[in-house]
Amino acid sequence: MDTIVLLAIYFARRGDMYIRPIPGLEAVNDAIGRATEMGRPILYISGLSGISDIATIAAMLILGHLAKRTAAYETPIIVPCNDPLVMTAEREIVHQAYIEAGKPDAYEPQNIFYITDSQFGYTSAVDGIMVREKPAANFFMGYFFAEALILAETGNMTGAIQIAGTDADTQLPFFITACDYTLMGEELYAAGAYLSRNPLLVAQLKGQDIGKIVLVAGLLAGVALATLANYIAPDIFDRFQSWFQIHN
Amino acid sequence: MxxxxxxxxxxxxxxxxxxxxxxxxxxxxxxxxxxxxxxxxxxxxxxxxxxxxxxxxxxxxxxxxxPDHIYSFVTLISFAVMFVFGIVYGVKPHTSFDWLFKNVQTPLEATVFSLLAFFMASAAYRTFRARSVEATLLLTVAVIVMLGRVPISDYVSFVDFHEASEWIMSVPGMAAKRGILLGVALGVVATALRILLGIERSHLGGGGGGSS
Missing domain, CATH: 1.20.5 (Single alpha-helices involved in coiled-coils or other helix-helix interfaces)
Structure with missing residues (x-):
């Protein structure tokens, strides 16, 4: 799978690549525009799973691209964190985004702050921020647990436009229910590349798609072969199947 | 550099x-x-x-x-109280710190968690209004799955809700879940490669990943 992704990156240098539109990411500009027009901030939550989780890293990559756009309009972005390491990294990311947007003076480090690592303590604090500050747009990106629906429903009640993205399959239904747009599973990982429009990163998305086609083809071939072998030569089927079994 | x-x-x-x-x-x-x-x-x-x-x-x-800066006082005072009790009496079981944790922090967290039931009800009401084909399908499936999980469905003779619920969870539900998980696995591999090879640099504050 790594080879497919690397090959796609290699071929990307040859020209433009088409990527299918993702409505949740197309709506990012609308959300920023709405916040700017209303003179209200944007709230960004990067999950509760800590910096060692790849979903949090994906969320931080999205934050970088988002902050560059909010910096251009000088729209405040509030980032409450439940992990001090994530807070430190996100401060650097947002600061750099403001520098790149040519608005270093608009950067406010106090808008990216640590609350607590307690799950529901954090949830109630963020709910309080939503109710008091009334952000025009809420972004929930990363890995979430039981707090997903509490956060999304509170945001829904405040009337904010909400864009969520998570690879937590158990929380996806809640986000789909309570948010305007939801990035499902792999779309969270594609978001950074999608927002950047960098050819190399877009090529990686292509690599993912090709990888999926290969996986599906492999699954279909496996099902067909297993079905046939079961009728024609069960011994060969058993031997073939044993290649994929884990023996303790 | x-x-x-x-x-x-x-x-x-x-x-x-x-x-x-x-x-x-x-x-x-x-x-x-x-x-x-x-x-x-x-x-x-x-x-x-x-x-x-x-x-x-x-x-x-x-x-x-x-506005509402009174809550900031609550936060700072709570922190100071827990800090002092933790330093003076320790954090082991049966200490003042432990008592405060079990009798203040834990019930507060349980209260916020229990709000989930109400949020679930309001979200379900909004979603299950059968205004489109998808919403109707979701409503139908949810009703079958919920009925399959409660004893009252035993009294319904014309449909086996337990079996229907199990089938929905283990066939179409599981297929969708596995599809998402496969996509996530690919996304994780691709993101890890992007970072390892230095193609994605925005997490370093380098503006990698190109311009927006």
Whole structure:
């Protein structure tokens, strides 16, 4: 799978690549525009799973691209964190985004702050921020647990436009229910590349798609072969199947 | 240079983690544990930064008399009380700190968690209004699954809700879940490669990943 992704990156240098539109990411500009027009901030939550989780890293990559756009309009972005390491990294990311947007003076480090690592303590604090500050747009990106629906429903009640993205399959239904747009599973990982429009990163998305086609083809071939072998030569089927079994 | 060094460190650390996962040699396992200790030490320093941020945020709110700054007083006083009890009496079971944790913190967290039931009801009401084909389908499936999970469905003779519910969960539900998980796995691999190879640099504050 790594080879497919690397090959796609290699071929990307040859020209433009088409990527299918993702409505949740197309709506990012609308959300920023709405916040700017209303003179209200944007709230960004990067999950509760800590910096060692790849979903949090994906969320931080999205934050970088988002902050560059909010910096251009000088729209405040509030980032409450439940992990001090994530807070430190996100401060650097947002600061750099403001520098790149040519608005270093608009950067406010106090808008990216640590609350607590307690799950529901954090949830109630963020709910309080939503109710008091009334952000025009809420972004929930990363890995979430039981707090997903509490956060999304509170945001829904405040009337904010909400864009969520998570690879937590158990929380996806809640986000789909309570948010305007939801990035499902792999779309969270594609978001950074999608927002950047960098050819190399877009090529990686292509690599993912090709990888999926290969996986599906492999699954279909496996099902067909297993079905046939079961009728024609069960011994060969058993031997073939044993290649994929884990023996303790 | 400001970007190259972090990218090189990221690549070496990531590559090492990849190798140690597949090589059970003692050197790799020991080094892995050593690196984990480093992570804990960095985490401890970061906690100081986190607390600094917490104090600054709330002190600023109080100083500027921002709306609802009374809650900042509550936060700072609660922190001070827990800190003093923790330092003076320790944090072991049957201490004042432990009593406060069990009788204040835990019930408060349970209260917020229990709000989930009400949020679930309001979200379900909004979603299950059968205004489109998808919403109707969702409503139908949800009703079958819910009825399959409660004893009252035993009294319904014309449909086996238990079996229908199990079929929905283990066939179409599981298929969709596995599809999502396959996509996530591919996304994780691709993102890890992007970071290891230094193609994605925005997490380093380098504006990698191109312009927006």
């Amino acid at each position: 400001r970007l190259q060094i972090p990218i090189a460190i990221g690549f070496l650390a990531g590559f090492f983690m990849l190798v140690q996962f597949f090589v059970p040699h003692q050197f790799f396992q020991q080094s892995y544990l050593e690196l984990f200790d480093w992570v804990k030490i960095i985490g401890a320093f970061a906690l100081v930064l986190g607390l600094g941020s917490l104090f600054r945020t709330h002190i600023d709110k109080i100083r500027n008399r921002r």
